[in-house]
Amino acid sequence: MKLAFQHKYSAPKDSKGDSLGRVDGKPAKTQEGMAPGQSPAPTVGTPYVDNPRVICRNVNVHYNEKHALREVSLDIANHQVIAMIGPSGCGKSTFIRCLNRMNDTIEGCRVTGDILLDDQNIYAKQVDVVPLRAQVGMVFQKPNPFPKSIYDNVAYGPKIHGLAGNRAELDEIVETSLQKAGLWAEVKDRLTHSGTSLSGGQQQRLCIARTIAVGPEVILMDEPCSALDPIATGKIEELIDELRRQYTIVIVTHSMQQAARVSQRTAYFHLGDLIEVGKTEQIFTTPRHRLTQDYITGRFG
Numbered sequence: 556m557k558l559a560f561q562h563k564y565s566a567p568k569d570s571k572g573d574s575l576g577r578v579d580g581k582p583a584k585t586q587e588g589m590a591p592g593q594s595p596a597p598t599v600g601t602p603y604v605d606n607p608r609v610i611c612r613n614v615n616v617h618y619n620e621k622h623a624l625r626e627v628s629l630d631i632a633n634h635q636v637i638a639m640i641g642p643s644g645c646g647k648s649t650f651i652r653c654l655n656r657m658n659d660t661i662e663g664c665r666v667t668g669d670i671l672l673d674d675q676n677i678y679a680k681q682v683d684v685v686p687l688r689a690q691v692g693m694v695f696q697k698p699n700p701f702p703k704s705i706y707d708n709v710a711y712g713p714k715i716h717g718l719a720g721n722r723a724e725l726d727e728i729v730e731t732s733l734q735k736a737g738l739w740a741e742v743k744d745r746l747t748h749s750g751t752s753l754s755g756g757q758q759q760r761l762c763i764a765r766t767i768a769v770g771p772e773v774i775l776m777d778e779p780c781s782a783l784d785p786i787a788t789g790k791i792e793e794l795i796d797e798l799r800r801q802y803t804i805v806i807v808t809h810s811m812q813q814a815a816r817v818s819q820r821t822a823y824f825h826l827g828d829l830i831e832v833g834k835t836e837q838i839f840t841t842p843r844h845r846l847t848q849d850y851i852t853g854r855f856g
């Protein structure tokens with residue numbers, strides 16, 4: 556389904572932008588589409604990278620009249636974990652749902668701007684969202700295994716997408732996916748048991764296996780550990796670090812410690828604006844924007 560066209564966002568020589576996130580002297584954001592008196596904050600830091608896997612430009616999201624995300628421009632680098640942080644309601648979930656068009660399923664939700672995955676605009680008319688959502692998989696806050704066996708939870712996607720020619724191939728996909736999700740050793744002797752019989756942490760790894768089984772390139776995770784205990788959380792965090800060798804990962808987290816532990820880049824959102832983006836260490840040690848600083852020092856959140 557790949558379209559061959561040279562996108563207009565080929566990285567300019569200095570694609571990192573200046574300290575205000577401006578490239579080529581142009582502001583990273585425009586006023587277009589803004590309600591009067593509500594100018595979007597310019598993004599500070601380094602929203603652009605040299606070889607982006609995903610390119611977002613001037614992304615706006617409305618839920619009916621509500622302007623939930625304003626002029627977000629950001630690149631997502633290959634084989635990296637980027638963490639989305641910020642106070643509740645700032646638009647983190649809204650943003651990651653743009654990346655696999657999950658917002659399409661919400662009535663009254665309107666997305667504008669450009670989002671390119673490997674140079675293809677995912678909002679182009681000819682794009683089929685079913686393979687797109689396999690390419691850009693999603694893991695949710697609450698583990699949500701299907702009320703089916705462990706085996707069938709993982710086999711479901713590959714069956715639908717016709718990825719296995721026979722039972723042996725399907726078995727192979729199920730095993731590899733469970734291995735990549737760090738769950739195989741714990742479940743290999745009870746593949747016929749219900750997915751819901753597993754512990755919370757195991758269920759979340761099962762959901763990760765289910766996502767992996769359809770061969771994604773990007774994995775979106777929306778607060779994947781917020782329903783888990785510290786030990787289960789630790790296992791998922793280790794897993795995320797493993798997975799980035801093969802996948803590009805976007806994780807929303809309300810835990811700054813988690814963002815610091817698992818991500819290489821961090822994006823700070825505030826009231827629908829992308830305030831600052833930078834290397835994780837820099838964001839947590841020397842944030843450039845006062846709002847980021849206020850958040851990471853616990854002044855609000």
Ligand SMILES: Nc1ncnc2c1ncn2[C@@H]1O[C@H](COP(=O)(O)OP(=O)(O)O)[C@@H](O)[C@H]1O
Nearest residue numbers: 618621623642643644645646647648649650661
């Ligand atoms: N389905 C929806 N319908 C209407 N408004 C929504 C919906 N989802 C989110 N919003 C609004 O959009 C804003 C951003 O929400 P969200 O992306 O969920 O924030 P976060 O994930 O950072 O907590 C909030 O003001 C929220 O109330």
Ligand SMILES: [Mg+2]
Nearest residue numbers: 647648649807
């Ligand atoms: Mg959220």
